[in-house]
Amino acid sequence: MAMTIHVDVVSAEGSIFSGLCEFVALPGEAGELGILPGHAPLLTRIRPGTVRLKVPDREEELVFVAGGVLEVQASAVTVLADTAIRGRDLDEAKATEAKKKAEEAMRDQTSGLEYAQAEIELANAIAQLRAIERLRSRRR
Amino acid sequence: MAGGKEIRTKIKSVQNTQKITKAMEMVAASKMRKAQERMRAARPYGEKMRNIIGHLAHANTEYRHPFLIRRDTVKRVGLIVVTSDKGLCGGLNTNVLRLALGRIRQWESEGEEIRVTCIGNKGLGFMQRLNAQVLSHVTGLGDAPRLEKLIGPVKVMLDAYSTDELDQVFLAYTRFINTMKQEPVIEQLLPLEGKDVGARTHAWDYLYEPEAKQVLDDLLVRYTEALIYQAVAENMASEQSARMVAMKSASDNAGTVISELQLIYNKTRQAAITKEISEIVGGAAAV
Numbered sequence: 001m002a003m004t005i006h007v008d009v010v011s012a013e014g015s016i017f018s019g020l021c022e023f024v025a026l027p028g029e030a031g032e033l034g035i036l037p038g039h040a041p042l043l044t045r046i047r048p049g050t051v052r053l054k055v056p057d058r059e060e061e062l063v064f065v066a067g068g069v070l071e072v073q074a075s076a077v078t079v080l081a082d083t084a085i086r087g088r089d090l091d092e093a094k095a096t097e098a099k100k101k102a103e104e105a106m107r108d109q110t111s112g113l114e115y116a117q118a119e120i121e122l123a124n125a126i127a128q129l130r131a132i133e134r135l136r137s138r139r140r
Numbered sequence: 141m142a143g144g145k146e147i148r149t150k151i152k153s154v155q156n157t158q159k160i161t162k163a164m165e166m167v168a169a170s171k172m173r174k175a176q177e178r179m180r181a182a183r184p185y186g187e188k189m190r191n192i193i194g195h196l197a198h199a200n201t202e203y204r205h206p207f208l209i210r211r212d213t214v215k216r217v218g219l220i221v222v223t224s225d226k227g228l229c230g231g232l233n234t235n236v237l238r239l240a241l242g243r244i245r246q247w248e249s250e251g252e253e254i255r256v257t258c259i260g261n262k263g264l265g266f267m268q269r270l271n272a273q274v275l276s277h278v279t280g281l282g283d284a285p286r287l288e289k290l291i292g293p294v295k296v297m298l299d300a301y302s303t304d305e306l307d308q309v310f311l312a313y314t315r316f317i318n319t320m321k322q323e324p325v326i327e328q329l330l331p332l333e334g335k336d337v338g339a340r341t342h343a344w345d346y347l348y349e350p351e352a353k354q355v356l357d358d359l360l361v362r363y364t365e366a367l368i369y370q371a372v373a374e375n376m377a378s379e380q381s382a383r384m385v386a387m388k389s390a391s392d393n394a395g396t397v398i399s400e401l402q403l404i405y406n407k408t409r410q411a412a413i414t415k416e417i418s419e420i421v422g423g424a425a426a427v
Contacts, residue, residue: 010188012287012366014181030349043192044349045358069359071192071346078188080362083287094292095299098276102296105264105274 005037007053009063011081017063023054024077026070035072042072051079144412147405151398158394164228165387171283172319172380178284179316179373186366193363196356199345203353207360210331211307216253218275218297218306219244220329222313222371223263224379225279230386232314232379233262236324240312243326244272255306257297259290259372275300285372287365294368298361301330313371314378320385322378329367332360 004020024035027049046068053061065081197208221240223233240263247254258264258277267274276293300306309330315323348355 008184008188010185012182012185012362012369014178015184028349041344041346042349043196043346043352043355045355069192069355069362071188078192080185080189080192080359082362086291091291091295095276095295098278098292099296102274102276102293105268105277 002056003037004056005035005039006076007079008076009051009053009065009079009081011065011068011083013083016081017053017061019053019055021053021055021077023052025052026050026065026079028070033070035077038074039072039077041074042070044070046070046079144405144408147401147408151401151405154394154397154401158391158398161387161390161394165384165391168380168384168387172377172384174283175373175377175380176316179370179377182366182370182373186363186370189359189363189366193356193359195346196352196359199352203356205356205360206302207330207332207364214252214307216255216306216308217247218255218257218300218309218330219326220257220259220294220297220309220311220368221263221267222311222368222375223258223260223266224375225261225281226379227262228386229379229383232322232382233260233266236312236314237263237266239324239326241270243310243312244270255297255300257293259293259368260375281372281376283376285369285376287369290368290372291365294365298330298364306330311368311371313375314382316374316377316381319381322382329364332364 002022004022005024007017007019007021007024008015009017022037026033026035027047029045029047033044033046046065048065048067051063051065053063055061063081065079066083067086068079068081071078071080197205219240221236223236227233244254254272255275256267256272257275258267258279260281261279264274264277264279276296278289278293281289297306297309301309308328310326311329312324312326315325317323346352
């Protein structure tokens with residue numbers, strides 16, 4: 001049997017692949033990387049792309065990753081995959097959007113969520129009052 | 141005593157409520173299982189990352205990331221509150237918000253400024269009523285939390301920390317212990333505590349591409365996000381199990397109410413029959 005290396009591909013939302021492989025190929029930040037058992041310890045960022053995993057006696061497995069970090073130790077390879085495509089600009093855009101949303105919510109607190117809730121409560125109260133009045137008039 | 145028909149209507153309405161609570165209980169039970177799986181699935185990522193960060197932090201002592209540095213004076217505090225979007229889950233949100241409120245009052249009395257990030261509708265409503273400074277919020281996460289939705293709002297908080305607008309960031313959520321027990325907790329998120337980054341065990345170092353500093357920067361942001369994601373996943377598992385328990389007790393209570401009402405109904409019915417018989421007998425005797 002050929003030499004194997006333990007490979008884990010994990011993301012924040014769950015484990016994607018875990019098992020022994022003969023060979024792993026993936027898109028590193030500085031270029032395509034091929035890792036065989038006994039590779040020197042390495043830590044690098046990876047770009048969005050496909051991770052090819054050569055599993056013994058089986059077909060090659062392909063896993064798509066949206067970037068992340070690769071850690072290589074002599075006996076184990078860990079791919080910490082991102083679940084979303086990341087980029088400085090993209091993250092920044094998301095953050096500004098979130099900030100804007102929060103500011104808007106701050107500015108018109110009375111409208112939006114609170115207002116809708118108050119409206120429902122008011123409608124309920126009015127309906128109850130009406131029902132009570134109707135009951136009273138019927139009793140008389 | 142109330143008439144027989146009124147009691148029957150009342151029984152019917154309680155039965156309808158019971159049907160709803162039973163259905164909700166079953167829905168929550170099945171969602172809870174999935175939420176727990178999701179919570180467990182998220183764990184390996186954080187653990188793997190913690191190992192690498194521990195190694196990096198000890199191997200590169202000359203570079204200290206702001207996330208790892210403890211600040212001497214704490215003037216402004218950030219709080220990330222994780223709650224559920226929907227209610228009907230017992231005291232889950234109330235407990236965590238009460239704990240958060242206690243902490244906020246304490247910080248206020250110490251003269252610290254507070255900024256809040258809300259994950260989940262209930263916390264957002266609470267913080268707005270409190271007139272807290274909400275930096276960012278995210279609602280409507282659904283049943284399966286997506287990291288993608290959290291990145292933006294969390295980045296606002298992390299950026300505020302990086303640019304010295306905040307000196308400490310805390311995370312409040314409900315920790316899942318088991319189906320019957322959930323515990324509200326407030327944990328320090330930033331700066332990352334020493335126990336989070338484990339001790340260095342080996343005297344070797346990685347090759348870095350491109351540079352140790354950049355990789356460490358990336359890793360720390362992702363690690364922090366992973367911690368928050370984990371908290372959200374735990375909160376969701378807690379929410380579903382709390383809802384299941386709450387709905388179960390609601391169904392049980394409805395059962396008790398129904399049997400009590402049934403007893404009253406039977407008694408009134410019996411009383412009416414007895415009255416009728418005695419009237420007939422009385423009438424017959426009079427004739």
